[in-house]
Amino acid sequence: MATRKEHDFIGELEIDDSVYYGVQTFRAVENFQMTGRRLRDYPFFVKAFAQVKKAAALSNKEVGVxxxxxADYIAKACDKIIAGEYADQFVVDMIQGGAGTSTNMNLNEVISNIALELMGHKKGEYQFLHPNDHTNLGQSTNDTYPSSIKVAAYAKLSDLLKSMELLRDELLKKSDEFKDIIKMGRTELEDAVPTTLGNTFNAFASYIKSDIEKITYARETMSYLNLGATAIGTGINCHPNYKNVVDKKLSEITGVNFKQAPDFIAATQDTADFVFVSGALKTAAVRLSKIANDLRLMNSGPRCGLGEINLPQMQPGSSIMPGKVNPVICEVVGEACYEVIGNDTTIMLCSERGEFELNAFEPGIGYALFNSITILENAMKTLALKAVKNLTANKEACLKSVLGSVGIVTAFNPHLGYEKSASIAKEALATGKPVGEICLERGYLTKEQIDKILEPKNMLNPSMVR
Incomplete structure (x- = not known):
């Protein structure tokens, strides 16, 4: 195996000459074996980091340093990485000490060695193009790493929003399809008053619509970057005009309007923007889990449960019970949501651990945030396409539950008062008799009055029936 010698201030190492990363990446691979998830497993993050590095090179070229x-060869190397080439060279663990320095150096080394080969040199001939002196010029991990997380998060949040729009639209379709199907409403798992299946799905769609608005708003915080802040926000070792150029270059490269953070020192040490985004994701996860669980309950049965809807049959549900089909899509979506909720705690704690001029726990933030966005995107899409899109309603079962419910006695309140209505409910529960029959036996109302009051569509009307 051919090797090359590389060194850092700790010492010299023999590096396999087939790889494009260098000595600092090699040390990081040996030191950090935490998750089994490497940088290459998050190609959108690699792409975002390469976009930042390209913007930095072109900005340094423009300001004359x-x-x-x-600069052009660095940009060409970045273009190859942005296009998905050399993906296997990004080998550091996503969880690492050093506030992301190992990830930054993994990018710097790979970009530099690609550029060297494009220039006609050998990998490791850093006297011609150096990972620190050239590829990292005017930069620090402390501005490029959080900025790259934000660039990647912005792109992934855009993908998430598309999945959310898909689910919202599928729920709205079912809302329209089921608008005339009467069903029993339930509070605390007990009979309440009638509603429609369409109302239920419209409410679900409203949850998602609200979360789309919240996440869209939160995504905007990802567009404020501290590029040019370098080590702690003062811009040391960076050309003073660089910060006025780099965001524009990055915006041209990505098609997103990235902007300077209003206070570089604050932006370099504070990671609350990630907490804010994670909070919006957690809210969406809580609501999505509620939707999935309600669908699961409405589907319960098929004969001994509620049986109000039929979820698509996706796979056999038991290794021992023939014919059993489980609501696996609703279940997996719930599990995914719990993961997002747990990641929010991780992000909160990592953000809280920031001390003085830098947050050293940003790798934990990035890892958890990327996982949450990806999981939630997949969960939204999965529920939309594998559960909601092709589910059907059991109209007869829904109506039967309304007509047989004691809960409809609420409709008598305006006519008989609470005490009489409660006594009817008590007898209905004790005897199993329909509430209308009891009311008629007691002579409280005529059959015509009872039929009019208990007409399902009248019970959905907010005005009192006389």
Whole structure:
């Protein structure tokens, strides 16, 4: 195996010459073996980091501190990474010490060695193009790493919003399809008053619509970057005009309007923007889990449960009970939501651990945030396409539950008062008789009056029936 020698201030190492990363990445791989999830498993993050590095090179070229030829080769190397090439070279664990320095150096080393080969040199000939002196010029992990997380998060949040819109639209379709199907409403798992199945699905759609608005708003916080802040926000070792150029270059590269954070020192040490985004994701996860569980309960049966809807049959549900089908899509969506909720705690704690001028726990934030966005995107899409899209309603079962419910006695309140209505409910529960029959036996109302009051559509009307 051919090798090359590389060194850092700790010492010299033999590196497999087939790889494009260098000594600092090699040390990180040995030191950090936490999750089994490597940078390459998050290609959108690699792409975002390469976009930041390209913007940095072109900005340094424009302000006159980087040789134009070197800058152009760095940009060409970044373009290859952005296009998905060299993905296997990004090998550091997503969870790492050093506030993301190992990830930054993994990018710097790979970009530099790709650029060296494009220039006609060998990998490791850093006298011509150096990972720190050129690829990392005017930068620090402390501005490029959080900025790259934000660039990646912005892109992934956009993907999530598309999945959310898909689910909202499928729920709205069912709301319209089921608008005339009367069903029993329930509070605390007990009979309440009638509603429609359409109302139920319209409420679900409203949850998702609200969360789309919240996440869209939260996504905007990802567009404020501290590029040019370098180590602690003062901009040391960076050309003073760089910060006025780099966001514009990055915006041109990504198509997203990235902007300077209003206070670089605050932005370098504070990670509350990620907490804010994670909070919006957690809210969406809580609501999505509620939707999935309600669908699961409405589908329960098929003969000994509520049986109000039929979820699509996705796979056999038991290794021992023939014919059993489980609501697996609703279940997996619930599990995914719990993961997002747990990640929110991780992000909160990592953010809280920021001390003085830097938050050293940003890798934990990025890892948890990317996982939450990805999981939630998949959960939204899965529920939309594998559960909601092709579910059907059991109209007869829904109506039967309304007509047989004691809860409809609530409709008598305006006519008989609470005490008489409660006594009817008590007898109905004790005897199993319909509430209308009891009311008629007691002579409280005529049959015509009872039929009019208990007409399902009248019970859905907010005006009192006389």
């Amino acid at each position: 980087l040789d134009p030829n070197i």
